[in-house]
Structures are given as C-alpha cells and as structure tokens.
Amino acid sequence: MPLVFVYGTLMRAGANHGVLLRLGCTFLGEATTLEPCTLVDLGPYPALLPLRDGAPPPTTRIEGEVWEIDDRALRELDAFEGYPELYTRERIALRVAEPEAREVDAFVYVLARRPPARARVIATGRYAAAGMALPEGAAPDQFEANEAPQERRKRR
Numbered sequence: 001m002p003l004v005f006v007y008g009t010l011m012r013a014g015a016n017h018g019v020l021l022r023l024g025c026t027f028l029g030e031a032t033t034l035e036p037c038t039l040v041d042l043g044p045y046p047a048l049l050p051l052r053d054g055a056p057p058p059t060t061r062i063e064g065e066v067w068e069i070d071d072r073a074l075r076e077l078d079a080f081e082g083y084p085e086l087y088t089r090e091r092i093a094l095r096v097a098e099p100e101a102r103e104v105d106a107f108v109y110v111l112a113r114r115p116p117a118r119a120r121v122i123a124t125g126r127y128a129a130a131g132m133a134l135p136e137g138a139a140p141d142q143f144e145a146n147e148a149p150q151e152r153r154k155r156r
Contacts, residue, residue, distance in 0.1 A: 004066070006020070030098060039060075081109045081137065085112060087109040113140070
C-alpha cells in the first residue's frame with residue numbers, strides 16, 4: 001500500500017485529522033524528511049515548497065507523520081488537497097523513528113504555485129498549530145483572501 005507523509009492539519013493534533021481516519025488510513029509513525037525542505041505557514045494551513053529555481057532555499061528537515069493509505073483513499077485525499085491545481089503529489093525520502101528507525105519513501109503534497117508574500121517560513125520544520133478545519137478541502141482562496149489584489153496578480 002502507498003504511504004503518505006503529512007506535515008500540517010492532517011496530523012493527529014490537526015484540525016483535519018479526521019479526514020485520514022474517515023479514509024481508513026493507518027498511522028505508521030512520526031517521521032522527518034531526509035533532506036532539508038522549506039515549510040511555510042499560509043495562515044489556515046502550511047505548505048511544503050518545491051525544490052526549484054526561484055524558490056527559497058531549503059531551511060530544515062520537516063517533521064510530520066507517515067500514514068498507510070490505499071489507492072482509493074489516495075484519490076480522495078488528492079481531491080481534499082486540491083491536487084493538482086493547488087498541490088502536486090511527489091515522492092519524498094523519510095526517516096521513521098518508531099517503532100524502529102528506518103527509511104521509507106512516501107507521497108507528500110507540495111505547493112503547486114508561488115506562496116503569497118505574507119507566507120512565513122517555519123524555521124523549526126514542525127507545524128505546531130491545529131490549523132483551520134476544511135470541510136470541503138483545500139482551495140487557493142483560503143490563503144489568498146487576506147492578500148492585496150496586486151499581490152495576487154503578481155503571482156499568477
């Protein structure tokens with residue numbers, strides 16, 4: 001079965017954790033990315049930034065959780081995450097700490113657009129807020145709502 005790495009509101013303490021439970025996912029453990037990445041706070045939820053030209057340099061290893069998910073549930077999670085317009089789904093190498101340390105590859109959702117100017121890097125690599133509950137899933141207007149119109153035009 002596929003694995004998915006969650007780093008924000010889908011984690012056990014997050015506002016949208018119930019989505020993973022409803023989809024029948026199985027918690028495998030807490031994990032950290034093997035390579036440094038950049039995690040930003042968008043306001044209602046965080047986003048992992050892609051490693052590409054023009055993106056901020058990676059800051060730290062990201063902490064999160066690994067869940068086992070079946071193919072049907074993965075498609076439903078894609079819809080919740082706004083895939084492929086808001087987030088892309090990529091592979092990432094992780095170190096799982098419990099019950100025994102091991103390395104795994106998992107899917108992760110990465111922001112598919114430039115973050116708003118007000119997005120702030122989470123230097124610790126761990127999203128500590130519960131975030132915003134999203135009954136209908138993630139959408140760009142959730143973090144663009146507080147942005148000035150000229151900032152939105154510049155990003156598109």
